[in-house]
Each structure stands twice: as C-alpha cells, then as structure tokens.
Amino acid sequence: xxxxxxxxxxxxxxxxxxxxxxxFQGSKSRKPPIEIFPDMDRQPKLRPQAPNSFFADGxxxxxxxxxxxxxxxxxxxxxxxTGRLPGSTNYVADMPIDLTAKLLARGKERYQIxxxxxxxxxxxxxxxxxxxxxxxxxNLHDKRIVAMTDGEIFNTVTSGKNLMGGxxxxxxxxxxxxIIAYLRTLQLARLGLLNDVPTELRAGLK
Ligand code: HEC
Numbered sequence: 001x002x003x004x005x006x007x008x009x010x011x012x013x014x015x016x017x018x019x020x021x022x023x024f025q026g027s028k029s030r031k032p033p034i035e036i037f038p039d040m041d042r043q044p045k046l047r048p049q050a051p052n053s054f055f056a057d058g059x060x061x062x063x064x065x066x067x068x069x070x071x072x073x074x075x076x077x078x079x080x081x082t083g084r085l086p087g088s089t090n091y092v093a094d095m096p097i098d099l100t101a102k103l104l105a106r107g108k109e110r111y112q113i114x115x116x117x118x119x120x121x122x123x124x125x126x127x128x129x130x131x132x133x134x135x136x137x138x139n140l141h142d143k144r145i146v147a148m149t150d151g152e153i154f155n156t157v158t159s160g161k162n163l164m165g166g167x168x169x170x171x172x173x174x175x176x177x178x179i180i181a182y183l184r185t186l187q188l189a190r191l192g193l194l195n196d197v198p199t200e201l202r203a204g205l206k
Contacts, residue, residue: 021034022034046060046061047060048060048061049061078096079092079096079151080096080097080173080177081173082155083150083151083152083153083154083155083158084151084155090151091149091150091151091152091154091155092149092150092151093149093150093151094149094150095150095154095177095180095181096177097174097177099181103177103178103181104178104181104182104185106175106178107175107177107178107179107180107181107182107183108182110171110175110178110179110182111179111182111183114167114170114171114179115127115179115183117129118130118134118137118164119137119138119140122186122190123139123140123141123183123186123187124139124140124141125137125138125139125140136163137164138164140183140186140187141186141187141190145187146187146191150177150180150184153180153183154176154177154180157171157176157179157180158176
C-alpha cells in the first residue's frame with residue numbers, strides 16, 4: 001500500500017514539474033519553446049528574392065541557364081523541332097539541317113550510345129538486347145524504314161513507336177538529326193551498288 005502511495009505522489013509531483021516548465025499544450029509564452037524534435041523548423045536554404053552573400057551578386061535567386069525553355073511556353077513549331085511541316089502533321093522528307101562531316105561524326109557517336117544496344121552497330125536489329133530476350137527490335141534496313149521520311153524517323157526517336165520508347169528526353173534535337181544522318185549512311189552502305197564504289201577500290205572487293 002505504501003508503495004502505491006509514494007508512486008502516485010512522485011507521479012503528481014513530476015506532472016506538476018513538467019507542466020510548470022513546459023506549460024500546457026497551446027499555452028502562450030514569450031520564451032522559445034523547448035524543442036525535442038526540431039521537425040526541420042530551420043533549414044539552410046535560400047529564400048527566393050532574399051539577399052544572400054554566398055553568390056557574388058548578393059542575390060539568392062539565380063538566372064535561368066542559357067537555353068532554358070519555360071514549362072508551358074510555346075515550343076517553336078519548326079521542322080527542326082518537330083520533324084513536321086509547320087502547322088501540319090506531315091513529316092518533312094529530308095532533315096532540315098545541313099549535312100556536314102562533323103554532324104555525321106557526331107551522329108555516329110550518338111547512334112553508338114543510344115541505338116546500338118538494341119539496333120546493333122549495323123542497324124540490322126541485332127543489338128546485345130536480343131541476347132537477353134528482346135526479339136522484336138526493328139531491322140532498320142527494312143524497306144519500309146529505308147523509304148520512311150527523315151521526319152518520321154525523327155518522330156520515332158523523339159516519342160517512340162509501339163514497343164520502342166522515346167529518346168526525346170535523352171537525345172537533344174540536333175543529335176537526333178545527327179543520328180538520322182548517320183543511320184542513312186548505314187542504310188546506304190547496305191544498299192550500295194558496285195558503281196557507288198570508287199574505281200580504284202573496286203578491285204579490293206570480294
Ligand atoms: C531499348 C531498345 C531500343 C533502343 C535503345 C532504340 N530502339 Fe528503335 N526500336 C526498338 C524496337 C523494339 C523497335 C520495334 C518497335 C515495334 O515496332 O514494336 C524499334 C523500332 C525503331 C524504328 C522503326 C519504327 C517503325 O516505324 O517501325 C526506328 C526508325 C528506330 N527504332 C530507330 C531508333 C533509333 C534511331 C534509335 C537511337 C536513338 C533507337 N531506335 C533506339 C528498340 C529500341
């Protein structure tokens with residue numbers, strides 16, 4: 001019986017002490033509250049439009065980097081951006097940028113990064129992914145695809161088609177055209193006739 005009594009006595013004294021120091025929930029005080037879990041009340045972040053000495057210009061807000069396109073802003077409807085004739089859904093027949101050796105080299109590099117895993121270095125659909133069960137990768141020497149306009153291939157690379165996902169988010173617009181230029185050289189190489197080979201090199205062919 002004694003134990004119970006002293007237990008309650010201690011409990012009551014302890015409760016009064018806690019309420020005395022910390023106050024009731026919701027009671028107002030001029031003193032800062034005791035903070036057991038800070039709940040991210042203070043964060044080392046920069047507030048927009050506030051001065052900040054970290055950057056040389058003393059502002060916390062940064063200017064958008066060059067080439068930033070605001071979300072929801074008008075995407076320029078040009079063949080370069082869409083692969084289509086402006087204001088229509090018709091694909092452009094030929095790529096809308098100049099073909100240069102530099103562009104082709106860039107296209108080769110980008111093709112080898114973004115397309116080879118599935119379509120293979122020869123574009124015949126025999127990439128490494130075939131070994132792992134992706135059996136339906138398109139052979140890009142397919143007559144239908146060789147005859148396809150550059151604009152339609154651009155659209156496939158940008159947004160994907162059927163089982164192929166889109167690469168618009170990974171490959172820049174210019175690189176997509178560069179890849180198409182390089183893909184055309186792969187297709188041409190396979191379609192080539194003996195007459196396309198310079199005379200002095202023909203002897204070396206089997
Ligand atoms: C992850 C694998 C994968 C990658 C990477 C990939 N493709 Fe494909 N691609 C496919 C598959 C699968 C198909 C067949 C889609 C179908 O018809 O279902 C296809 C089809 C195509 C077609 C034919 C579309 C049509 O109209 O039938 C083109 C053109 C093409 N790919 C180009 C590219 C180019 C260029 C790249 C590199 C930027 C690329 N692909 C990267 C898997 C891939």
